[in-house]
Amino acid sequence: MKGLLLKDFYTIWKGGRIFLILYVFMAAVSGVNIQSGWSYMGFWLVMMDSQTSSTFSYDHSCNWNRFALTMPVTRKDVVRSKFLLQLLIVCGSTLAYLVLAALVSLVLRTFEVKAFCNMLFAAWLVFWVVLLMGSVSTLLLFRFPPEYARLISILIYVIPACAFMGAGSVFMQEMTDNLATLPAEFSAMLLPAAIAMPVLSLVVSGLCYVFSCRIFQKKDLA
Template sequence: MKGLILKDLITLKSYGKSLLLIFALFLFLGLSSGSPLSGAMMVMPISIMAAYVTFSYDKLSNWDCYACTMPMKRSEIVIARYFVTIILSLLFFAASLLSYLFTAVIMQNFSEVYLLIPSYSVLFGLIMILISLILVLNYKFGPDKARIALILIFILPSIFTALITQSNVPMPVISESTIMLFCTIMPILGIAALLLSYLMAAKIYQHKEF
């Protein structure tokens, strides 16, 4: 399994080289928006894209046809991909956190520091849930058809937010205890979604023909 993880990391070495660029992007967005935390939130789309791009590389190289001839379980091939995706997400989270700290120091603005843990808890849960969906769809339909779901993940929230804003619907008042409960539950839901996603993906991959 270590070889499978290493293979994906080598394939995605361009992402590793881009970490400084990603960090700079987080930093720029934080400085330009006047909010150190807003730039750090960009970790979400970047992590989701990383979950998708590995499948595109595999399709171009016909990796699955070759992998299935090797003396290893198909479930090991799947779980290695999940480990790689989690590793990349954690790297992006680290870049995001560093960008927040740098931006906050440059701007001398630490007013959002109390939001850091709750925000990252919710982000982690959301990213794990969306990654779980992307991985299963890629194993089921392949990267070409899964690209549609990827586009919808980015577009639908924007459309929904715009509709809510234009409709002038009053937002419900949510208590602080409810918000904290939500922040606590989200990482648990994210991990549960990831485990369920792995079980589904392993079953799909087990019966898939290449």
């Protein structure tokens, strides 16, 4: 399965280098203005995670799955590699974003403990939300032809990404001040959301993996 992951990472690197450059740029911008950095993080994490869908189009164009099954891998290995790829991208992107934003803010002396703690809390929520969206997208990409990948990406990634930016503009100032200044209803939702999102994301991701295995087991690759 290591070879499957390396192939997908090479595909993403070859076709999505511009996204990586933009990703690094936005992480640096967040370091310059760390108070609003978490809203940029949500937008670009979903954009990075959407790169997983590009591997499906590549696999379809060169009949990769039919070739892959001639090697000592099973259909479950193929499905597992896609979900693991998504998990690695989300984890790596989140950690890299936080580290780069912190370093830039320290160099420019814009670092604020309160603002960075807010970013860490937002990163926790965004991580699980993006993982959930990516799992649903992967399931749909196993179910439908790659021609629908663009539409799936818009529905699963672009619209929520815009919602992240909108939420950031609404709650940015309140979160940088103090959680106590937030509306009571919103403050009360933060802790339950921090607990509920990992549970919901893990359950949905597990179900998406099981259904993806069943779909791919029945798919005709001839």
